[in-house]
Amino acid sequence: xxxxxxxxxxxxxxxxxxxxxxxxxxxxxxxxxxxxxxxxxxxxxxxxxxxxxxxxxxxxxxxxxxxxxxxxxxxxxxxxxxxxxxxxxxxxxxxxxxxxxxxxxxxxxxxxxxxxxxxxxxxxxxxxxxxxxxxxxxxxxxxxxxxxxxxxxxxxxxxxxxxxxxxxxxxxxxxxxxxxxxxxxxxxxxxxxxxxxxxxxxxxxxxxxxxxxxxxxxxxxxxxxxxxxxxxxxxxxxxxxxxx
Numbered sequence: 001x002x003x004x005x006x007x008x009x010x011x012x013x014x015x016x017x018x019x020x021x022x023x024x025x026x027x028x029x030x031x032x033x034x035x036x037x038x039x040x041x042x043x044x045x046x047x048x049x050x051x052x053x054x055x056x057x058x059x060x061x062x063x064x065x066x067x068x069x070x071x072x073x074x075x076x077x078x079x080x081x082x083x084x085x086x087x088x089x090x091x092x093x094x095x096x097x098x099x100x101x102x103x104x105x106x107x108x109x110x111x112x113x114x115x116x117x118x119x120x121x122x123x124x125x126x127x128x129x130x131x132x133x134x135x136x137x138x139x140x141x142x143x144x145x146x147x148x149x150x151x152x153x154x155x156x157x158x159x160x161x162x163x164x165x166x167x168x169x170x171x172x173x174x175x176x177x178x179x180x181x182x183x184x185x186x187x188x189x190x191x192x193x194x195x196x197x198x199x200x201x202x203x204x205x206x207x208x209x210x211x212x213x214x215x216x217x218x219x220x221x222x223x224x225x226x227x228x229x230x231x232x233x234x235x236x237x238x239x240x241x242x243x244x
Contacts, residue, residue, distance in 0.1 A: 003243075004179035004206065005088030008171075009075060010196055012095045014185020014212055015229045019069045021062075021098055041161045053141040056156040060122045063098045064137060071184070071233035072104035078237045080110045085241065089114065091174040095186065095193050097122045097158055118165040118193065120158040129153035165192065175200050182236075184210045185229050188217030197221060210236060 013021070038044050039055045068076075079090045093116045094101055105113035125136040130149035136157075138144070143152040159165050175181065181200035188194050197220045201207050209215060209224040210232050218224050225232050 002179070003086070005086050006174075006178045007078075007082065007088065007090045007180045007182065008174050008178040008196075008200065008205075009078075009090065009092045009182045009184060010095070010186060010193060011075075011092065011101070011184045012186030012190075012193070015071050015075075015094075015233070016066075016069075016096050016098055016100055017185070017212075018071070018228065018230050019066045019098075019100055021066055021096075021100075036161065040158075042163065045155060045160070050141065052156075053139075056122065056158070057139040057141050059097075060137065060139075060156075063100075063122050066098070066100065068100045068104035068107065069230050071229040072100045073108060074234040074237040075101065075184075076104040076108035076110050076113065078240060079105065079113050080108050081241055088179070091116065091171075091178075093118055093171050093174070093193075093196075095119050095190065099123050116167050116171060118159070118167060118171060120156070120166060122156070122158070124157035125154045126157040127151065127153050128155055133157055168192070171196075172199070175205070176203055178203075178205045180208065181205045182208045182210065183215070183217075183221070184233060186211065186215060188215035208236075 034055060039052050045052045075092060079092060082090045091114045092101060095118060097120055101115045123135055123137055124133055126133050127146040127148060129151035130146060132146060132148035140154055145152050146154055175196060178200060181197060183197060194217055197207050197217055201220060207221045209218055209221040211226055212228060213226055
């Protein structure tokens with residue numbers, strides 16, 4: 001493999017699991033004791049907004065009590081140091097709706113970290129009246145007014161099932177320009193993210209999976225390394241930055 005210049009990294013729930021943030025579904029198909037259909041679809045919000053708001057208020061509060069782990073911090077260091085070493089860039093695309101990549105970037109002094117939250121963010125709200133999006137750390141269950149327009153029409157700024165992921169054009173452009181595509185902590189089951197490896201491979205990028213165990217898409221990768229994210233991600237980043 002030729003030394004890569006531009007790298008695209010896709011992360012999923014597995015990179016945040018060791019920070020105490022639960023993965024999307026457990027083996028029973030539930031998300032923190034709720035059916036996904038009851039808390040993560042536009043229809044669920046229309047049917048029972050109180051339930052949906054309570055669920056996301058709880059998640060929003062929990063996430064603020066968590067901290068980036070060694071995997072988040074290692075990826076931030078790669079984003080910080082790789083451009084100077086290779087002349088290229090590292091684009092980080094995350095399916096996670098926590099802010100741990102962003103906090104890790106600030107902790108490591110990354111300027112203008114390229115982190116794309118394709119499924120939205122817990123610490124952001126979207127006003128369905130005026131279309132404004134803004135940072136938010138409090139509750140929504142009591143129907144606060146939108147700071148921009150004054151209408152109590154805020155919802156979690158989360159991409160629910162049936163909705164279009166954010167910034168797909170930017171993601172596909174980054175993959176098109178990538179020499180290396182790395183998937184970390186993903187199940188390989190949720191599309192369109194699960195299809196990114198095929199796109200990258202067809203465009204000639206070297207592909208690597210870093211995951212706790214083999215994913216549903218492992219066979220699509222040129223190489224796979226399995227183990228806890230806090231162990232295998234820092235080791236890989238060190239390997240990249242040392243030229244190994």
